[in-house]
Amino acid sequence: MTGVTMTTPLAGYLLVAALLFAIGLAGALVRRNAILVLIGIELMLNAANLNLIAFWRYGPHPEALTGMMFAIFSIAVAAAEAAVGLGLVIAIHRHTDTTELDKMNRMKG
Amino acid sequence: MKERTCGPHLRWPAALRLCCSSTWCTALWPPRWPLPGWRCCFLQLDAQFAGFAQILVYIGAVAILIVFAILLTRGSDLPKDGVFSRTWFVGLVIAAGVFAVLGVGRVAKRARCAAADRRSLPSRVHDIGNALVGRYVLPLEIVALLLTAATIGAVIVAMHEKERPR
Numbered sequence: 001m002t003g004v005t006m007t008t009p010l011a012g013y014l015l016v017a018a019l020l021f022a023i024g025l026a027g028a029l030v031r032r033n034a035i036l037v038l039i040g041i042e043l044m045l046n047a048a049n050l051n052l053i054a055f056w057r058y059g060p061h062p063e064a065l066t067g068m069m070f071a072i073f074s075i076a077v078a079a080a081e082a083a084v085g086l087g088l089v090i091a092i093h094r095h096t097d098t099t100e101l102d103k104m105n106r107m108k109g
Numbered sequence: 110m111k112e113r114t115c116g117p118h119l120r121w122p123a124a125l126r127l128c129c130s131s132t133w134c135t136a137l138w139p140p141r142w143p144l145p146g147w148r149c150c151f152l153q154l155d156a157q158f159a160g161f162a163q164i165l166v167y168i169g170a171v172a173i174l175i176v177f178a179i180l181l182t183r184g185s186d187l188p189k190d191g192v193f194s195r196t197w198f199v200g201l202v203i204a205a206g207v208f209a210v211l212g213v214g215r216v217a218k219r220a221r222c223a224a225a226d227r228r229s230l231p232s233r234v235h236d237i238g239n240a241l242v243g244r245y246v247l248p249l250e251i252v253a254l255l256l257t258a259a260t261i262g263a264v265i266v267a268m269h270e271k272e273r274p275r
Binding site: 008013014015016017018019021022023025026028029030031032033035038039042046049050053054056057062065068069071072073075076077078079080081082083084086087088089090091093094099101102 | 150151153154155156158159162163166167170171174175177178179181182190191192193194195196197199200201203204205207208211212233236237240241245248249252255256259260262263264266267269270
């Protein structure tokens with residue numbers, strides 16, 4: 001792969017990331033189901049990861065691996081967030097017998 | 110320097126080309142199948158390690174969690190008011206506005222001015238491993254601790270509670 005030029009400009013990756021973020025945001029704002037809202041949040045995190053990688057790759061020092069490390073740690077944080085979020089959804093479903101966000105209107109367990 | 114900039118007419122074709130085609134992953138993929146989305150962006154950006162790590166994490170962990178969560182909560186009643194929230198139109202407008210701001214406005218304008226190193230970098234999994242156990246070993250340990258705590262916390266939160274004596 002050394003010496004092969006990249007044909008896609010940075011704006012292409014940023015547009016894909018922006019589209020992904022908008023789809024995730026729409027999923028998080030539009031849907032009622034808590035699991036689908038979590039999936040939307042995961043899409044937004046994926047868009048952020050793509051931005052991190054693109055800016056690292058097109059930045060002045062791609063050999064420093066900072067963007068790559070940031071993206072890897074962000075993936076780990078996203079996995080942790082998904083685990084805790086889905087655990088919360090299951091716990092709330094056990095108490096209220098629903099996963100609709102409109103019906104989750106009290107903090108008391 | 111001129112070839113490093115991208116004009117306004119290159120934005121949408123470049124994004125479409127990014128979604129629909131690729132370099133060597135196109136050769137590995139059956140020609141009539143759609144490419145698996147934005148994961149190929151990682152391959153094109155010479156971030157194969159991050160791309161495959163993301164595929165492993167999301168297919169191996171997050172997707173399984175979501176499937177189990179759906180299976181465990183599918184006994185709930187179907188929503189009478191539909192699957193969309195009452196303010197779905199406002200949500201769509203907000204999402205469209207965010208995309209307009211991010212994609213068409215500020216981001217693309219800044220990207221036009223960004224100087225890009227267009228040479229591909231060699232595969233650097235060895236360098237990534239060295240960096241993870243060298244310079245970034247403390248963040249790696251913190252993330253490992255975070256993952257362990259999140260896993261234990263998720264199990265405790267989702268664990269079946271015993272009936273409290275009244």
